Amino acid sequence: MECSSLLLSLVVLALATSIASAYDPSPLQDFCVAIDDPKNALFVNGKFCKDPKLATADDFFTSGLNIPGDTSNKIGSNVTTVNVDRIRGLNTLGISLVRIDYAPYGQNPPHTHPRGSEILVVVEGTLCVGFVSSNEDGNRLFTKILKKGDVFVFPIGLIHFQFNVGKTPAVAFAGLSSQNAGVITIAKAVFGSQPPIKPDVLAKAFQLDKKIVQYLQKKFWVDNN
Numbered sequence: 001m002e003c004s005s006l007l008l009s010l011v012v013l014a015l016a017t018s019i020a021s022a023y024d025p026s027p028l029q030d031f032c033v034a035i036d037d038p039k040n041a042l043f044v045n046g047k048f049c050k051d052p053k054l055a056t057a058d059d060f061f062t063s064g065l066n067i068p069g070d071t072s073n074k075i076g077s078n079v080t081t082v083n084v085d086r087i088r089g090l091n092t093l094g095i096s097l098v099r100i101d102y103a104p105y106g107q108n109p110p111h112t113h114p115r116g117s118e119i120l121v122v123v124e125g126t127l128c129v130g131f132v133s134s135n136e137d138g139n140r141l142f143t144k145i146l147k148k149g150d151v152f153v154f155p156i157g158l159i160h161f162q163f164n165v166g167k168t169p170a171v172a173f174a175g176l177s178s179q180n181a182g183v184i185t186i187a188k189a190v191f192g193s194q195p196p197i198k199p200d201v202l203a204k205a206f207q208l209d210k211k212i213v214q215y216l217q218k219k220f221w222v223d224n225n
Contacts, residue, residue: 032047032049032050032052032091032092033049033050033052033055033059033060033088033089033091034047034048034049034050034084034088034089034090034091035047035048035049035050035088036048047084047088047091049091050088055089059087059088059089060087060089061087062082062086062087064080065080065082065097065099065173068101068169068171069099069100069101070101071101071102071103071106071169072103073222073224074222075106075107075108075109075222075224076102076103076104076105076106076107076164077100077101077102077103077106077107077108077162077164077224078100078101078224079098079099079100079108079183079224079225080098080099080100080101081096081097081098081225082096082097082098082099083096083097083179083180083181084096084179084180085180090179091179092179093179094177094178094179095175095176095177095178095179096116096175096176096178096179096180096181097173097174097175097176098173098174098176099171099172099173100120100162100171100172100173100174101169101170101171102125102127102162102163102164102169102170102171102172103164103169104164104166104167104168104169105163105164105165105166105167106163106164106170107161107162107163107164108161108162108163108224109161109185109186109187109224110159110160110161110185110186110187111159111160111161111183111184111185111186112157112158112159112160112183112184112186113154113156113157113176113178113181113182113183113184114156114157114181114182114184115156115178115180115181115182116156116176116177116178116181116182117153117154117155117156117176117177118153118154118160118174118175118176118177118181119151119152119153119154119174119175120146120151120152120153120154120162120172120173120174121149121150121151121172121173121174122146122147122148122149122150122151122170122171122172123148123149123171123172123173124148124168124169124170124171125148125164125166125168125169125170125171126145126146126147126148126164126165126166126170127145127146127162127163127164127165127170127172128143128144128145128146128162128163128165129143129144129146129152129154129160129161129162129163130142130143130144130160130161131154131155131158131159131160131161132158132159132160133158134158145165156177159186183225185221185223185224187221188221188222188223190202191213191216191217191219191221192217192219192221196217199213199214199217202217
């Protein structure tokens with residue numbers, strides 16, 4: 001029995017290790033502050049590292065998240081990102097943060113984060129949020145109305161959105177399980193790619209008239225990041 005329990009534990013540990021390896025690798029030192037100058041530096045997780053002995057508190061600090069983002073765009077939202085490019089000490093740590101401001105009836109349009117899951121908390125206003133599962137799960141929509149203090153999770157890589165259903169501005173903060181989770185806004189990526197995807201391809205994929213596809217490709221697609 002003890003042998004079986006030990007074997008089961010090893011199997012679980014092996015599975016956990018293999019799953020963890022799909023995300024940002026864990027650091028093998030206390031920290032690795034990103035540095036732009038490659039001289040006498042170590043390359044880790046896509047950034048050069050400063051000599052740990054030269055790190056300061058400022059390498060782990062930023063400010064300004066109390067300042068609302070400008071939501072006067074066509075989609076009515078603004079994402080302020082705090083990732084490794086803003087806090088250099090985040091390098092190798094596998095986390096980042098965003099502040100999202102929403103104008104009344106503004107939205108953070110359908111998008112994905114290819115390298116991280118997201119956990120979001122509403123601090124002001126009321127949001128309708130949701131994500132869509134993969135094809136093999138039947139593309140199910142998981143949606144919820146969130147009020148101040150409510151929390152929702154968006155699994156890695158799945159298309160998700162937030163929409164301010166209120167008449168007043170809304171604010172949310174979200175943590176992501178990557179130092180640089182990336183973002184792909186679906187409409188902008190599909191219809192605003194450079195160079196453009198052939199209209200015939202999109203017309204067949206979306207079952208639309210080719211002229212509608214060409215019209216959409218000529219629009220200016222807003223980036224709220």
